[in-house]
Amino acid sequence: MNIALLANPAAGKGxxxxxxxxxxxRLRADGAVVEVLGGDSAGEVRQRxxxxxRDGCGAIVAMGGDGTVHLGLQAVxxxxxxxxxxxxxxxxxFAVRLGLPGSPVAAAGVVADALRDGRRRAIDLARLEGGDGTSAWFGAVLAAGFDAFVNERANRIRWPRGPQRYNRAIVEELLALKPRRYRMxxxxxATEFDSVLVAVGNTESYGGGFRIVPGADPTDGLLDVVVAxxxxxxxxxxxxxxxLKGTHVYDRRVTxxxxxxxxxxxxxxxxxADGERICPLPVTITCVPAALTLAA
Structure with a gap:
């Protein structure tokens, strides 16, 4: 089997x-041929x-965080x-909510064994179509409220670098906090409402374990939505x-x-979505059952 491996060396802070x-x-252990796909940009990796x-590889494997997985989803x-x-x-x-091992080597073993044994799991994905013509798939959560504004601000910050820019972005977005008018x-x-937090999930968490849409099941053919x-x-x-516990949904101000x-x-x-900048609203998001063939 030919395996294309997307590997992000910067993932997990390197x-x-x-x-x-x-x-x-580990992926080669059963005789597979592994080609590591890299590139100078996310766009180049996605093209590869x-x-x-298109060339008929036997499997795509993504080694990295949710961003690397997101790139792979666009291809498969x-x-x-x-x-x-x-x-x-x-x-x-996404990997955690699918129940995959946290150890990279152990996870590679699960993938290798699944490919060898023909073991597959059908997983739903969300298909997004933007008003500006953007098309994308995502596996975890789409943020379109406070957390999206934090990401947008953090991407513009040049100092401090690293995780601290997100802390700065959170403070600055809290100071600028105001409700937005949405149509959903x-x-x-259709409904219209004012909100500071809107999220649409195929699986239940984002941001490293924040269970924003608890109970979201990537095999039920439905998307879960949370509005504050x-x-x-x-x-x-x-x-x-x-x-973090998913108990926010019991607050009367959350639907x-x-x-x-x-x-x-x-x-x-x-x-x-999946922590990646997608496009401005409006968007249409459709749950596509069994869109992903997971080797696990």
Whole structure:
């Protein structure tokens, strides 16, 4: 079998880059041919992954965090090509929620064994179509509220570097916090509301374990949606720790929904999915059952 391995050496702050040879060795253990796909940009890696699928590779494996997995999903979604995940990022939300091992070498062993034995799992994915013509797949969560604004601000910050820029972005977004007007349509039923937090999930967590849409099941053919009423700064920050446990959904100011198709619009809001910048609203998100063939 020919395996195309997408490997991000910067994932997990670079701490797991040294494990790449061991991961490759484990994937090769049953005679597979492994080609490591790299590139100077995410766009180049994505092109190489698409080319590998077109050329008939036996499987795509992503070694990295949710961003690397997101790149791989764009190539394999809906194709039936087996996809393996070797978690090597900081959060690894999609892999964790699929029950995969946290150790990269152990995860590579699971992938290798699954490919050898023909073991596959059918996993739902979310298909996004933006009003600006953007098309993308995502596996975990789309953020279109406070957390999306934090990501957007953090991407503009040049100092400090690293995780500290997110702390600065959170503080600055709290100071700038204001409700936004949204229009949301769930399977054809439309509503309008003001909110500071909107999230759409295929699986339940983002940001390294924040269970924003607890109970989201990537095999039920539905997307889970969480909406928070307009909240003040202190209330929002008090609610945030509850998201780690998923208990925020019991707050009377938080509502949850499930739908196959979610249409979401809001002026001045940019959507992030799997932690990646996608496009400005409006977007239409559709759950596509069994779009991913997971080798696990």
């Amino acid at each position: 701490r797991r880059a040294a494990l790449l040879p061991a991961v490759v060795e 992954a698409h080319a590998a699928v 979604a809906g194709t039936g090509v087996p996809f393996g995940i070797v978690p090597a990022g900081t959060g690894n939300d 349509t769930l399977d054809g039923t 009423e307009p909240l003040g700064r202190l209330t929002l920050m008090r609610l945030r720790p509850k998201v 949850t929904h499930r739908a196959k198709v979610v249409e979401l619009a809001g002026a001045g809001v940019t959507a992030y």
